[in-house]
Amino acid sequence: MCLGVPGFVVEVHGNIALVDFFGAYRHVRLELVDQPVSPGDYILNHVGYAIRRIPEEDIEGTLAMYRQLLRDADDDLMAADVRGELKATAERRDV
Amino acid sequence: MPVAALNRHVAMKHGAGGRSMRRLIEEVFLHGAGPVAAAMDDGAAIPFGGGWLIVTTDSHVIHPIVFPGGDIGRLAVAGTVNDLAMMGATEPLGLTCGVILEEGFPLEELVRVQESMTSACEEAGTTIVAGDTKVMPRGEVDGIVINTTGIGVTHRVIRDSGLRPGDVLIVTGTLGDHGMAVMAARHKLEFRDELRSDVAPLNGLIRRALAAGGPWIHAMKDPTRGGLASVLHEMAGRSKVGIVLDELSVPVLPQVRAAAELLGIDPLFIANEGKAVIAVDPTAAAAVLAAVRSHPYGRDAVIVGKCAEESPGSVVVDTGFGRRFLSEPDGELLPRIC
Amino acid sequence: MSDAALRELKFRDRGKADGLSAVLARTVAEIGRAPVSVMHVCGSHEQAIARFGLRSGFPRDLHVIMGPGCPVCITDQPEVDEAVALARQGVRIATYGDMLRVPGTSASLADAQAEGARVDVVYGIDQAIATARTSSDPLVFFATGFETTAVTTAAAVLAGVPPNFFVLSAHKYIPPVMEIVCEMPGSRIEGFIAAGHAATITGWGLFEAFVARHGVPVVIAGFEPLDILAALVRLAELIRDGRQTVENMFPRCVTREGNLVAQRQLWQVFAPVGGRWRGIAHVPNGNLRLRDAWAHLDARRQFAIDLARLWDEAPSALSQQCVCGEIMSGLKTPSDCPLFGVECLPDTPVGACMVSTEGTCRIWREYGEQSCLSPR
Numbered sequence: 123m124c125l126g127v128p129g130f131v132v133e134v135h136g137n138i139a140l141v142d143f144f145g146a147y148r149h150v151r152l153e154l155v156d157q158p159v160s161p162g163d164y165i166l167n168h169v170g171y172a173i174r175r176i177p178e179e180d181i182e183g184t185l186a187m188y189r190q191l192l193r194d195a196d197d198d199l200m201a202a203d204v205r206g207e208l209k210a211t212a213e214r215r216d217v
Numbered sequence: 218m219p220v221a222a223l224n225r226h227v228a229m230k231h232g233a234g235g236r237s238m239r240r241l242i243e244e245v246f247l248h249g250a251g252p253v254a255a256a257m258d259d260g261a262a263i264p265f266g267g268g269w270l271i272v273t274t275d276s277h278v279i280h281p282i283v284f285p286g287g288d289i290g291r292l293a294v295a296g297t298v299n300d301l302a303m304m305g306a307t308e309p310l311g312l313t314c315g316v317i318l319e320e321g322f323p324l325e326e327l328v329r330v331q332e333s334m335t336s337a338c339e340e341a342g343t344t345i346v347a348g349d350t351k352v353m354p355r356g357e358v359d360g361i362v363i364n365t366t367g368i369g370v371t372h373r374v375i376r377d378s379g380l381r382p383g384d385v386l387i388v389t390g391t392l393g394d395h396g397m398a399v400m401a402a403r404h405k406l407e408f409r410d411e412l413r414s415d416v417a418p419l420n421g422l423i424r425r426a427l428a429a430g431g432p433w434i435h436a437m438k439d440p441t442r443g444g445l446a447s448v449l450h451e452m453a454g455r456s457k458v459g460i461v462l463d464e465l466s467v468p469v470l471p472q473v474r475a476a477a478e479l480l481g482i483d484p485l486f487i488a489n490e491g492k493a494v495i496a497v498d499p500t501a502a503a504a505v506l507a508a509v510r511s512h513p514y515g516r517d518a519v520i521v522g523k524c525a526e527e528s529p530g531s532v533v534v535d536t537g538f539g540r541r542f543l544s545e546p547d548g549e550l551l552p553r554i555c
Numbered sequence: 556m557s558d559a560a561l562r563e564l565k566f567r568d569r570g571k572a573d574g575l576s577a578v579l580a581r582t583v584a585e586i587g588r589a590p591v592s593v594m595h596v597c598g599s600h601e602q603a604i605a606r607f608g609l610r611s612g613f614p615r616d617l618h619v620i621m622g623p624g625c626p627v628c629i630t631d632q633p634e635v636d637e638a639v640a641l642a643r644q645g646v647r648i649a650t651y652g653d654m655l656r657v658p659g660t661s662a663s664l665a666d667a668q669a670e671g672a673r674v675d676v677v678y679g680i681d682q683a684i685a686t687a688r689t690s691s692d693p694l695v696f697f698a699t700g701f702e703t704t705a706v707t708t709a710a711a712v713l714a715g716v717p718p719n720f721f722v723l724s725a726h727k728y729i730p731p732v733m734e735i736v737c738e739m740p741g742s743r744i745e746g747f748i749a750a751g752h753a754a755t756i757t758g759w760g761l762f763e764a765f766v767a768r769h770g771v772p773v774v775i776a777g778f779e780p781l782d783i784l785a786a787l788v789r790l791a792e793l794i795r796d797g798r799q800t801v802e803n804m805f806p807r808c809v810t811r812e813g814n815l816v817a818q819r820q821l822w823q824v825f826a827p828v829g830g831r832w833r834g835i836a837h838v839p840n841g842n843l844r845l846r847d848a849w850a851h852l853d854a855r856r857q858f859a860i861d862l863a864r865l866w867d868e869a870p871s872a873l874s875q876q877c878v879c880g881e882i883m884s885g886l887k888t889p890s891d892c893p894l895f896g897v898e899c900l901p902d903t904p905v906g907a908c909m910v911s912t913e914g915t916c917r918i919w920r921e922y923g924e925q926s927c928l929s930p931r
Contacts, residue, residue, distance in 0.1 A: 127478075144475035145409045151681065153710040156816040166755065166808055169651075169700075170679035171707040173817060174755045180807035187804060191788050192574050230902060237902065465569075481912070534923075537569045538780045539608030542923025 128176060131163045139172065141165060235443045235546040259303040259438060260367075262374040269374050273300040274366040282330070282360060284402045286395070286414030287490075289363060290333030295490060296441070297367035298341045298418040303437045303493065304376075306369025307424040311346035312338065315364040320355040330361070341418035343367075379435040380456035384524040385502040387495045389422060389509050390415065390517040392445055393473040396487035401476060410472040415491035422512040426495060429508035433501035439493050443546040444486040448494050449522075449532045450545045459528035465537045466521050485534075486546045496524065568781065572612075575784040580614040582791040589616035592743050593790055594736065594885050596624035596729055597750035598913020599778050605922035607780045619787065620885040623732050624750060626700045627653040627911035628883055629832040633862070634725040635659035638697040640860050641723070642672035649675040649683035650697035653911040656904060658874065663910075664697075680711045687720040695721045695854045701729050703752045705843050706817040709824035712849060723854035726843035728827055729753050730761060735838055737769045739884060746790045747773045751782070751805040756821070758813025762801040770799050777805040824849060833907055834880020879906035882915050889916040896920065 129141035129150065139159060141150045150172050152159055157175045159165060165172040230237040239257075247254060253261045260273035275296045282289040294312065301309050314334065318327070338344050394415040401412045419439070427434060436456065438448040445467070453460045462485075469477075469484045477484045491514060497505045502520065509515035532543040583591055595601070601621045604610060613619060623629050636659040642648045648664065655676060656665045668674040677683045680696060687694040698708045705726040712722065729750065736742055749762060754775045762773045772793035776786030786804040793800060803809050823846075830842030845853040854860075876894055881887040889895045889908070899905040901920055908914035912921075 142409070143479055145472050146475050146479045147407065147409065148479075151710070153714060154706055154814065154817040154820065156814045166752070168703050168752060169707050170681050171710060173703065173706065173752070173814060174808050176807050187785060187806070191578060191785055192571075534608065536606070536608045538572045538784075539611040541605060541608035541611065544921055544923045 127167050128164055129167050131159055131161050131165055133161055134159060139165070141167065141172075143167070233442060233546075235447060256376070258377050259300040260306070260369075262304060262376075265370070268370055268372045269306075271301050271304045271306040271369045271371060271374070272366065273297055273304075274364065275300065276362060276364040278359070278362050279399065280359065281399075281402050282326070284399050284414055285411055286398055287416040288330060288333050289361065290330035291337045292414075292416050292490060293363040293365045294334050294337035294341065295416050295418045297365040298337075298343065298420050299439045299490075299493070301367045301369040302418075302420040302423040303439055304369075305371035305373055305427070305437075307371075307420040307427065308369060309341060309343040309420065310368045310370065311344055312368075313347040313349075313364075313366045314345045315349040315351075315366075317351045317353060317358055317362040317364075319358045319360050320352055322361055327361070330363075337418055341420055373432070375434060375437050376455075377436055377438060377452050378455040378457075380452055380458050380460075380496045380524050381435055381498070382458055382524050382526040383499055384435055384458075384496045385499050385520050386449075386460070386462075386522040386524070387497065387502070387506055387509065387518055388440075388445065388468065388521050389419070389493045389495070389515045390491070391468045391470045391473065392440070392489055392492060393469055393477060393484040393487035395490040396444070397473045397476045399488075400480065400482075406476070408472055408476055412472055412476060415489060417491035417514050419491065419493055419514060422509060422514045423493065425508045425512055425515075426505050430495075430497050430501040430505040433498040434495060434505065435498065436496040437493055440489045442488050444484070444488060445494065445521075446483075446485045446532070446543055446546050449543065452494075452496065453524075453532050454530050456524075457529040458524040459526065459530070460522055460524055460532045462522040462532060462534045462543065464534050466519055468517050468519055468521075485543065571781055572784060575781065575788055576612045579617070579784060579788045579791060582788060582795055583614045583617045586791065586795045590618045591616055591745055591791070591794060592618040592620060592885075593746040593748060593787070593794075594620045594622040594744045595748035595750070595776070596622045596733060596736075597748075597753070598625040598628075598911070598918070599752065600624070600748065600750065600776065600783065601915060601918050602913065602922075603778050603780060603783055605918045608922075609780060609783060613787075617787070617791070619748075620744070620888075621882075621915045622736055622744075622885045623832060623835055623883040624729070625883070625908065625911050625913040625915070626704070626727055627651075627657055628879065628907040628914045629727060629732075629835065630654070630657060630699050630725050630907070631831045631833045632658070632660045633831075635663065636862050637855070637860050638695070638723055638725075639664055639667050640862050641695055641854065641858060642667040642674055643670070644858075644861060645672070646858065647673040647675070647692055647694045648697055649677050649686060649694055651678070651699060652676045653913070654697060654699050656910045657907050658904070658910070680708055684711060684716055684720055687717050691719055693719045693721060695723050695858070697723045697725065699725045699727075701727050701750075701753055702756050702821065702843075703750075705825060706756055706814075706821045709820040710817075712824050712852070713820055716852060721852050721854040721857055722845060722849075724825070724843055724845055726825065727832065727838075728841055728843055730757070730765065731827075731841045732832065732835065732838050733765060734769070735835060735841075736884060737771065739886075741886060742884075744771065744885070745794050746771050748783075748786055748790060749773050749775045751775055751777045751808060754803075754805065754809045754813065756814050756817050758811050758818075759801050759803045759809055760811045760813070766799050766801055772799055773801045775801070775803045775805045775809050777808065832883075834883045874905055877906035879908040879914075879916070882908055889919045892916070 129143040131139050133140040137152045139150050150167050155172045164176040166174040231241045260271045263270045277293045398412040398414040440448045509518040534543045639659050656663050664674045683696045759775050774786045774790040825843040826846050827840035828844050829839040832838050850856045878892045904910045908916035
């Protein structure tokens with residue numbers, strides 16, 4: 123079963139969206155999403171239905187969550203490396 | 218457990234290149250076959266005139282017969298030329314071509330296939346020296362079946378059983394191109410970037426690799442049906458070494474990866490028809506890699522793993538997040554189409 | 556955001572994974588007990604863990620066990636029998652690919668198909684409906700899956716289906732089975748990782764009552780390797796600190812209330828009833844059945860399903876050695892089963908756990924998972 127794959131909304135026609143899954147296009151039904159979906163949104167697809175619109179701001183929230191977990195390990199050299207990586211990732215995103 | 222106990226009829230999985238096919242061969246076809254066949258390498262190595270005569274045969278039943286990047290004709294020639302090359306015979310003496318046609322097969326398509334075969338032979342520097350033609354009534358064979366047999370010579374046979382601990386594994390380019398292109402064509406799936414088969418004769422590329430690496434090249438195989446996973450298992454098993462594969466370094470085109478994810482198939486299991494896996498002593502690895510990359514079919518060559526003494530016969534994947542064993546492919550790749 | 560950037564930032568970062576693994580090891584050590592057992596209830600979680608080789612990086616004292624999270628595996632024999640019986644009675648069946656070879660009491664849909672029954676494999680209910688529209692013959696959709704999939708059946712039913720389309724519901728609802736697992740004798744589960752996609756629908760709020768009743772923390776997790784590692788770190792922290800609470804580590808998809816639009820549709824079409832889950836026995840409110848308003852498309856009410864013939868055929872001797880039930884309850888692993896990898900293989904499955912792509916045994920087999928692979 124096609125479980126919970128995120129995709130990028132290209133077009134919306136009524137209750138059907140054309141979604142780009144990393145280069146593969148599929149039609150996905152929108153009857154189950156609890157927010158309006160527009161081209162440019164990301165949705166979570168499950169067996170041909172979108173079950174969630176993934177807000178971009180929540181992705182940053184997830185990254186922040188990881189940072190919080192790693193922050194506790196102040197004297198851990200590996201975590202220090204990882205913090206550096208996170209910083210670099212954030213900088214790359216801003217480009 | 219004997220095959221007879223589990224299956225009384227041949228099933229599709231017996232032709233898929235994985236464990237079931239291997240068992241069918243071992244339990245049925247090798248009965249009464251000599252030691253040459255029992256080696257079950259890419260080709261047969263027969264001692265001849267101070268060197269070795271390499272003989273290999275292949276039947277092609279692919280559908281659709283034309284796909285982006287090639288057709289059954291190019292596939293038939295390249296497949297056989299490559300099997301010879303993997304054994305070290307990079308200058309084929311000639312190929313035979315037996316064709317079985319279904320009544321009603323369009324002549325125009327047959328001409329196209331034949332032209333493909335000719336141009337593939339030219340590219341490989343060889344010719345078709347003998348052939349056979351049969352026609353079967355409509356419905357009794359599916360379109361066209363081509364069998365090719367190739368003959369070559371070599372002074373040194375490069376066998377699957379030659380890997381040694383410490384050897385480095387090179388793949389000559391991106392994986393999964395052919396299998397994914399054919400599957401997409403068969404299921405009429407469309408992707409933003411076209412999937413193209415990589416089907417190509419590799420004897421020129423292998424010749425360059427051998428020139429650079431010589432005896433330091435310990436084994437070579439082309440990952441056709443069953444993909445890289447299949448050849449790694451065969452090499453590890455026959456050479457009795459462990460193999461560790463660095464999954465993050467395995468080159469896969471973005472559109473192939475996307476298609477594979479969509480269909481729920483692992484790129485490591487998908488067929489390739491224009492790639493080789495080369496096991497080489499670390500001292501010659503850089504030279505061989507450079508030689509392969511100098512060839513148009515080897516531009517994306519990369520080191521993807523190495524051989525170890527531990528866990529002989531097993532293949533371990535380093536995923537980048539942890540390690541797991543690589544399972545042996547079995548049965549047809551059935552897409553989980555989403 | 557381009558999808559390349561999404562992929563890159565999306566949680567497949569080795570450096571972050573190493574950091575999280577180190578924190579996990581330290582936190583588990585701080586718990587001061589060994590082993591610490593936690594359970595997840597989702598086939599997709601097990602697939603991610605096996606595919607990325609995450610177990611090789613878990614601390615040795617942490618056991619991450621897969622519970623009854625494979626919707627195909629826990630579909631009980633009598634439910635499969637209903638579909639097989641209908642197929643043999645000449646009714647066309649459509650179902651998800653994984654259900655084709657799940658053994659009923661004596662036969663699977665694949666067996667029925669080999670005998671000439673019409674069984675179509677679909678990837679979604681829409682495809683089944685489209686097939687139904689191509690002829691006037693009745694078509695029964697054998698609907699399996701947890702709530703994440705059940706909502707799509709509900710949405711399709713509410714949108715309208717042709718008069719020859721029927722639903723045989725074997726849908727399941729996960730939250731009740733977590734209770735059962737906690738109450739099982741021999742269960743030493745100290746915390747749960749909840750399935751992120753199911754929680755997208757149900758929300759995380761409903762786990763609060765569960766946590767209060769059983770005193771074990773629950774963490775909602777996503778499916779990327781970093782999601783899983785981060786969730787395990789948080790769960791280990793909660794266990795260490797004795798905190799009985801629900802935490803959402805999948806905020807990009809899961810909210811407290813969940814997807815109310817989807818929930819409304821789900822409960823409009825389905826009602827929860829008690830029923831057997833394969834290998835687990837009775838789960839109160841664990842099965843989803845069509846409400847009376849939908850009786851006209853309920854296959855159980857519109858067809859006389861003849862099960863007697865199936866129960867004349869005895870189950871095979873091998874199936875009596877199968878321990879899928881204990882594997883699904885998390886009491887055993889595939890390696891504990893004498894049939895695993897020998898008689899029981901993906902091509903010749905004995906139990907449901909080997910049939911389904913989300914079954915523990917099948918996943919272990921596919922990704923070469925073994926409990927003894929040493930960490931790097």
